[in-house]
Amino acid sequence: xTTVVERAVPPVRRARRGSWSWLGLxxxxxxxxxxIVAPVIYLVGGSFQNNAGETTLQNYADLATPTVATAFLTxxxxxxxxxxxxxxxxxxxAYAVILGGLxxxxxxxxxxxxxxxxxxxxxxxxxxxxxxxGQLGLLTVWLKTLGIQAYPPNFIYTKTGLELxxxxxxxxxxxxxxAPAIDGLRPEWREAAENMGASSAQYWRxxxxxxxxxxxxxxMILLFGNSFGAQATAYQLTAGTLPIVPVIIGAQIxxxxxxNPGLGYAMAMGMVIVMAVAITVYTILQRRAERWRRx
Amino acid sequence: xxxxxxxxxxxxxxALGLLYFFLPLYATLDFSLKAKPFLAAYSNAVGDPGFFxxxxxxxxxxxxxIVASLVLIVPTAxxxxxxxxxxxxxVEFVTLLPFVVPAVVLVxxxxxxxxxxxxxxxxxxxxxxxxxxxxxxxxxxxxxxxxVDTGLRSIDIRSLTEAAQSMGAGWPTILLRIILPNVRxxxxxxxxxxxxxxxxxxxIASFLARPAFGPYLNLLSQSKAYEPAAVSLISFALTWLAxxxxxVVGRGTRVRVQIGGAR
Numbered sequence: 363x364t365t366v367v368e369r370a371v372p373p374v375r376r377a378r379r380g381s382w383s384w385l386g387l388x389x390x391x392x393x394x395x396x397x398i399v400a401p402v403i404y405l406v407g408g409s410f411q412n413n414a415g416e417t418t419l420q421n422y423a424d425l426a427t428p429t430v431a432t433a434f435l436t437x438x439x440x441x442x443x444x445x446x447x448x449x450x451x452x453x454x455x456a457y458a459v460i461l462g463g464l465x466x467x468x469x470x471x472x473x474x475x476x477x478x479x480x481x482x483x484x485x486x487x488x489x490x491x492x493x494x495x496g497q498l499g500l501l502t503v504w505l506k507t508l509g510i511q512a513y514p515p516n517f518i519y520t521k522t523g524l525e526l527x528x529x530x531x532x533x534x535x536x537x538x539x540x541a542p543a544i545d546g547l548r549p550e551w552r553e554a555a556e557n558m559g560a561s562s563a564q565y566w567r568x569x570x571x572x573x574x575x576x577x578x579x580x581x582m583i584l585l586f587g588n589s590f591g592a593q594a595t596a597y598q599l600t601a602g603t604l605p606i607v608p609v610i611i612g613a614q615i616x617x618x619x620x621x622n623p624g625l626g627y628a629m630a631m632g633m634v635i636v637m638a639v640a641i642t643v644y645t646i647l648q649r650r651a652e653r654w655r656r657x
Numbered sequence: 658x659x660x661x662x663x664x665x666x667x668x669x670x671x672a673l674g675l676l677y678f679f680l681p682l683y684a685t686l687d688f689s690l691k692a693k694p695f696l697a698a699y700s701n702a703v704g705d706p707g708f709f710x711x712x713x714x715x716x717x718x719x720x721x722x723i724v725a726s727l728v729l730i731v732p733t734a735x736x737x738x739x740x741x742x743x744x745x746x747x748v749e750f751v752t753l754l755p756f757v758v759p760a761v762v763l764v765x766x767x768x769x770x771x772x773x774x775x776x777x778x779x780x781x782x783x784x785x786x787x788x789x790x791x792x793x794x795x796x797x798x799x800x801x802x803x804x805v806d807t808g809l810r811s812i813d814i815r816s817l818t819e820a821a822q823s824m825g826a827g828w829p830t831i832l833l834r835i836i837l838p839n840v841r842x843x844x845x846x847x848x849x850x851x852x853x854x855x856x857x858x859x860x861i862a863s864f865l866a867r868p869a870f871g872p873y874l875n876l877l878s879q880s881k882a883y884e885p886a887a888v889s890l891i892s893f894a895l896t897w898l899a900x901x902x903x904x905v906v907g908r909g910t911r912v913r914v915q916i917g918g919a920r
Contacts, residue, residue: 383740384741384744386733386741387733387736387741389729389732389733390730390733393791396791397767397794397795398795400766400770401765401767401769401770402758402762404766404770408769455670455671457667458667458668458670459667459671462666462667463663463664472671477904478896479678482892484857485871485874485875485878485889485892486857486874486893487681489685489885489889490681490682490893493688493886494680494681494684499684500683500687533674587756590759591756591759591761591762593759593760593859594860594871597860598878611762612761612860614765615864630765634757637759638757641753641757
């Protein structure tokens, strides 16, 4: 009898407490398991096996071998440099168009550019920079006619060259994320500071920057991860001559360049761990930053 | 006086940004125009059968990815908001995983898992393309979920659902005819961003040996001089078009997704 009565209740309300509702999420979690979790589990498993198929921690110890360690250090260095440089420049640009007294139309233009540039990466981006600062690049040739050699001819294929290219998608990402935060600085805060006799510098040092700091730092960490995970741009640009982690992992997929599949899996895991740390810190900082944005 | 002086500094910052942004594009254009006769790089590039076939392939994969991503995400986000809000944290965590697992690691795992029984997808063309779509759906999860979730939050899905149910609508009708039209802007922004990302993607497509646009440009750059410059500019124009589309459909709303991440 009770079942009949229950059926008369609208389903929206009836099922709210029922654990059957979770079934609606099965497709999503199944997909995530099949195409994110399972591949990662496979790599984790492989990272704990040696060539003979025995369980070992040796692959993680081998991450300290010079080639692999150098790759990680180079990757981390590139990501740090481009995160900081991209973060600072992106912040200055966003500040310029929002609070720097530039016409409103420039702000809209910058936001659109940033959307395009932050998504314009990989093969065409690498090519565009080869055409600019490569050996026959436009800027290289211009400077040469002026008698200036500002950088070595193969500069674009070096670490610094790669950093210059990565900045193309790094600073626009900073602009996109920091602009709403700068917008969120309430005029009352500035007025209050000025009423108490604070100078512009004092206002920035004591009010605005402390409020923006979690967002700035968080976004820089996001930029770090953004650059650390990028593979296509570096591959196209250096054709594997600059050994950074994503490029070595790529070479490992095509044909065991490390002569040890387990080490390749451990490198992939190392990459996941670095990314996980970056994203976790970013999420925490972002949550802190949101405190100031609730109106 | 002080304000004017600082404004000059900000103009300089903006000019520097402008220069850095446009110089590579101008250099690419300049290089592509060096081919003789005029515009030969473009006519050769477009005339190459590989150009259209790879572009068409990537567009097709992009459209399928968008549909698959929406089929997966819209019901999930809807269900989380309506019925199982407790699952929100878990679902959001999963949608952030693609940031933690970079594309090169993802494709590494996908190839190892799906090149053997029980699901040897990489052994056939269709299977490889399916795997590519699944990989791209994974890449789209973070911003697609965010876009759809923001869209759903801005409407009262509970009242809409109850109103539809009281008039006898079933779940498919509710999702397709009530919820979807109401989150149209969010979906379109997410769709255009996905298209921009899929068209330029190289890593996953190249390791799965798919005839996509990214790998095509990479191959072209190894054999030709001017044509890659032309194709790079075309690729840039396509990204630009997608972003303009996002700006146009998102006019007057707060839904703006434009961050797909680097490659």
